[in-house]
Amino acid sequence: xxxxxxxxxxxxxxxxxxxxxxxxxxxxxxxxxxxxxxxxxxxxxxxxxxxxxxxxxxxxxxxxxxxxxxxxxxxxxxxxxxxxxxxxxxxxxxxxxxxxxxxxxxxxxxxxxxxxxxxxxxxxxxxxxxxxxxxxxxxxxxxxxxxxxxxxxxxxxxxxxxxxxxxxxxxxxxxxxxxxxxxxxxxxxxxxxxxxxxxxxxxxxxxxxxx
Amino acid sequence: xxxxxxxxxxxxxxxxxxxxxxxxxxxxxxxxxxxxxxxxxxxxxxxxxxxxxx
Numbered sequence: 001x002x003x004x005x006x007x008x009x010x011x012x013x014x015x016x017x018x019x020x021x022x023x024x025x026x027x028x029x030x031x032x033x034x035x036x037x038x039x040x041x042x043x044x045x046x047x048x049x050x051x052x053x054x055x056x057x058x059x060x061x062x063x064x065x066x067x068x069x070x071x072x073x074x075x076x077x078x079x080x081x082x083x084x085x086x087x088x089x090x091x092x093x094x095x096x097x098x099x100x101x102x103x104x105x106x107x108x109x110x111x112x113x114x115x116x117x118x119x120x121x122x123x124x125x126x127x128x129x130x131x132x133x134x135x136x137x138x139x140x141x142x143x144x145x146x147x148x149x150x151x152x153x154x155x156x157x158x159x160x161x162x163x164x165x166x167x168x169x170x171x172x173x174x175x176x177x178x179x180x181x182x183x184x185x186x187x188x189x190x191x192x193x194x195x196x197x198x199x200x201x202x203x204x205x206x207x208x209x210x211x
Numbered sequence: 212x213x214x215x216x217x218x219x220x221x222x223x224x225x226x227x228x229x230x231x232x233x234x235x236x237x238x239x240x241x242x243x244x245x246x247x248x249x250x251x252x253x254x255x256x257x258x259x260x261x262x263x264x265x
Contacts, residue, residue, distance in 0.1 A: 082258075083257070083258055084212070086253070086256050086257050086258065087212055087257055088212045088215040088216065089215075089253045089256070090250065090253040090254050090256075090257055091212050091213075091215060091216035091219065092215050092216055092218065092219030092253075093219060093246055093247075093249045093250035093253055094216070094219075094250050095216045095217065095219045095220035096219040096220060096222065096223035096224075096246050096250075097223075097243065097246045097247055097250055098220070099220040099221075099223065099224050100223045100224045100227050100239070100242070100243060100246065101243060103224045104224065104227055104231075104236070104239045107231075107236055107239075108236050108237065108239050108240070111235070111236045111237075148254075148257075148259065151254055152251065152254060152255065155247065155250055155251035155254060156251070158247055159244065159247045159248065159251070162240075162243055162244055162247055163244065165240070166240040166241075166243075166244070192212075195257065196212060199257075199258065208212065209212055209213070210212075210213055210214070211212055211213070211214055211215065
């Protein structure tokens, strides 16, 4: 669903930017609307938890103290474990790639390749659409063929597609390359999560994944 | 991992922007290539998952 949102946004942004010349900040109204829908959705989903006010006073202070001590211990265990850092390093660069690409590709096409804004805005949608399809379609094959090999393969493919995007000055080939880049980029987030849940011992999993 | 990943997701576009304001937007491409290579190397470093008997 995250990828679906990434797909829809560039359409709205391009429409706002090209129709209402000079007042592109109206796009933020769209974001405000989404935020409001989000608040309503959270309130509806968690309405049961919101009603619990009275806590049972039989718990006692001793239990609460031991819970916070074990939480600190879990955090320290998480911070001491090397796989957490290695996987985080991978995710660090992965999101760097994804967000840099999707954020800067339109600006690049407009300034460095002399694209026109109404046409070029949809390339970002193509990238996000590729990510959406990649997440949906490629999750199963990745799991079947082995996650390590497949992710390494996707990294190589993404490198090749990025080089095509960079070095071939044709607009259509760039657009196609970017869409396929998004497609192979899609499953990597979920794959990393599933590898992470297999690598970390159970008691530090929530802390590690959140960290 | 989310915290560190989001840090990367915010750091690199900002870095690209700073470099691009000095050297022009076309510098985004080599930066992206470098990031993808770093990503591949980082993935190669992730330890193997032993098969758990589930």
